[in-house]
Amino acid sequence: MMKRREFITLLGGAAAWPLAARAQQRKAIRRIGVLLLGSGSDPIVRTWVAAFQEGLRQAGWIDNDNLRIELRFAGDASGIRASAEELVKLAPDVILSHSSPGTSAIQQQTTTIPIVFVAVGDPVANGMVKEIAHPDGNTTGLTNLFPSMGGKWLELLKEAAPRVVRVGLLFNPELQFSRTYFPSIEAAASQLAVRVVRIPYRSPAELGDGADSIAAEPNGGVIILPPVGAYPPDFFLRLQQNRLPAIAGARAGLTAGVLMFYGADNTDLFRRAASYVDRILHGEKPGDLPVQFPIKFEMVLNLKAAKAMGLAVPRTLRVFATEVIE
Numbered sequence: 001m002m003k004r005r006e007f008i009t010l011l012g013g014a015a016a017w018p019l020a021a022r023a024q025q026r027k028a029i030r031r032i033g034v035l036l037l038g039s040g041s042d043p044i045v046r047t048w049v050a051a052f053q054e055g056l057r058q059a060g061w062i063d064n065d066n067l068r069i070e071l072r073f074a075g076d077a078s079g080i081r082a083s084a085e086e087l088v089k090l091a092p093d094v095i096l097s098h099s100s101p102g103t104s105a106i107q108q109q110t111t112t113i114p115i116v117f118v119a120v121g122d123p124v125a126n127g128m129v130k131e132i133a134h135p136d137g138n139t140t141g142l143t144n145l146f147p148s149m150g151g152k153w154l155e156l157l158k159e160a161a162p163r164v165v166r167v168g169l170l171f172n173p174e175l176q177f178s179r180t181y182f183p184s185i186e187a188a189a190s191q192l193a194v195r196v197v198r199i200p201y202r203s204p205a206e207l208g209d210g211a212d213s214i215a216a217e218p219n220g221g222v223i224i225l226p227p228v229g230a231y232p233p234d235f236f237l238r239l240q241q242n243r244l245p246a247i248a249g250a251r252a253g254l255t256a257g258v259l260m261f262y263g264a265d266n267t268d269l270f271r272r273a274a275s276y277v278d279r280i281l282h283g284e285k286p287g288d289l290p291v292q293f294p295i296k297f298e299m300v301l302n303l304k305a306a307k308a309m310g311l312a313v314p315r316t317l318r319v320f321a322t323e324v325i326e
Helices: 004-026 043-058 077-089 099-109 149-160 176-192 204-215 233-241 266-281 303-309 315-320
Strands: 030-037 067-074 094-098 115-121 139-145 166-171 195-200 220-224 246-248 260-264 297-302 323-325
Touching: 030 043, 030 077, 030 099, 043 067, 043 266, 067 077, 077 099, 094 099, 094 266, 099 115, 099 139, 115 266, 139 260, 139 266, 149 176, 149 220, 149 246, 149 260, 149 315, 166 176, 166 204, 176 195, 195 204, 204 220, 204 233, 260 266, 297 303, 297 315, 303 323
Parallel strands: 030 067, 030 094, 094 115, 115 139, 166 195, 166 220, 220 246, 246 260, 297 323
Antiparallel strands: 260 297
């Protein structure tokens, strides 16, 4: 027969089982979908992911503990659409979307799952939010660009390549927000004695022809309008072949011949995006969270490209740069 002490111990253990089960249930695992434009093997993209995860950890969210992060990477329009569909089908608590094309693809799939975007240029002009202070709907986030930056791009390009007197603005008419940069660029051009040429394109072939038309006259340059992800890689090579100094608002293409980049520190934006994800997981609505602007900026100089173009970049600009590619 079982002894009385053993029987009481058994009852005590049995009584604890429901408590343990309830404690396990209370530790519910939340799920976050993440759509990134680029390759998972790209060191820059990996830095963005690490910054986002670090921000989540600081808020108490640990991947594979109380949180599960579903990462998806895409490099073209079809890949973006497929990844967006896949993430929405997983029904995560929040989706973090990178760039305008990525955010747009997610928005086309859901109007209910909260979306936090990162590195979207002018989300109002893009039609992604109603207004900056009160986004409304299921979307908010952090923008990395705004129209007044266009003038700064031209100033920096002119400083790095003083001989430039004609600048091409190649833009896709279907991407209306690219036009929002025209006024600030053209205002700066009037002060810098630079002629601005608007060149629309609707295909990769027309894009290449546009670059060739700028190079057909001496002392030309290019401002690569957002979204940089819309330009095929061979376009950057075309610029290099034509020895056209160019500036972009995103780092894409720098190793392929783009002269310089000036824009928001995207790593910092991904880190800050974690705070909005945290607030939404705690019950706040994205439509009530105002769109945030960048507070840290980067300027990267590609001296390798400068040398190939025969440019002697001023020392003052090199000192100002946060990174130099030799």
